[in-house]
Amino acid sequence: MPKSSLQQVWPEISPDQMALAALRHEIDELDDQLLSLLERRLAIAARVGRAKDAPAGPHTKLRPDREQAVLGRMLSRCRPENAEAVEHLWREVVGWGLARQGRLLVQVWSPVEPARAFDGARLRFGAAADIRMVRDPQAALAHAAEGQGIAVMAINTDDAWWIDLRRAWSSLSVFDGYGGETPTSLAVGLIDPPALPKGRRVVVTAGGDAGDGSGARRWGLNTHHGWTLALTDAPLSPGEAEGCVGAIG
Structure with a gap:
């Protein structure tokens, strides 16, 4: 004026x-x-x-690869001092855009550090998502397997639900992790494998954490009766013999 x-x-x-x-x-x-x-x-x-x-098709409408590309493009264009604000803003914008395609229902199972898992889910999916804490891990996985929602599952517990990503819940894929460089919870959904983000692969293997001989770096996350949940730099595809069950961007 x-x-x-x-x-x-x-x-x-x-x-x-x-x-x-x-x-x-x-x-x-x-x-x-x-x-x-x-x-x-x-x-x-x-x-x-x-x-x-x-x-x-049976897969959820989530496209983690597209979301990763959009956010990466914005962060590459913004000023460094604005990066945190830009990430939070774009998470919300993307979340509300996804809500126009159907409200996303996210069930969080985390008996240890529940607030940390819930906050990670809220940051990832935004205020548009309907996020609820649940007590039954298998019910949360069944919810995700329906293709209309997501399960955020704690892995710093004695419940080795993640083994079933190789068995009862093999249709599900890990597509994100929360809690820092070494995540304490994972996001699981009925994700179209080509839509998984670029980044570390999530593997569930039997026989310990000896590695696959490729020399790729590995991060152990949990073990249970000879089974190991880990991250790896190896370029694996879900469903391969190496036990890849998803990816974390």
Whole structure:
């Protein structure tokens, strides 16, 4: 707003107040532009959802590879000091766009450090997701296997549910992890294997953590009666003999 206009509205306004009012007016104009762009993006996200319905299949509509690419592109373009804000904002934008394709139901099972697992799920899927704590790990996995929701499962427990990713729940894939460089919980869903993110592969193997002889780095996450849950740098594909059950970006 020009200074002359401000002076007509507030004839006694000081120079500092005039500068502040001008900045607030600029923010209001930017907010209007952001709102318009956000609503356009949400409308397009709904159209994307309908396009996904065309080749109907059993997999959830989540595309972790696409989300990883979108977020990586934004982080590469933003100023370093804004990276955290940009990540949080884009997680929310993507989450609300996904909600236009159907509200995402996330069940979190974490008897140890439940708040940490819940917060990781909330950051990943945003406020648009319906996130609930549950007490039964097998029920959470069954929920994910229906293809309409996600299970976030703790791995820092005595319940070795992850072994069943090789057996009863082989249709499910790990696609994210929470709790730091060495995750303490994993996100599991009915993800189309080509849609898994680029990054460390998640493996469930029998016979300890001796490695596969490839020299690829490995991170052990848990063990149970000769079975091992680990991350590896090896470029494995889900369902291979090496026991790959997913990936973490």
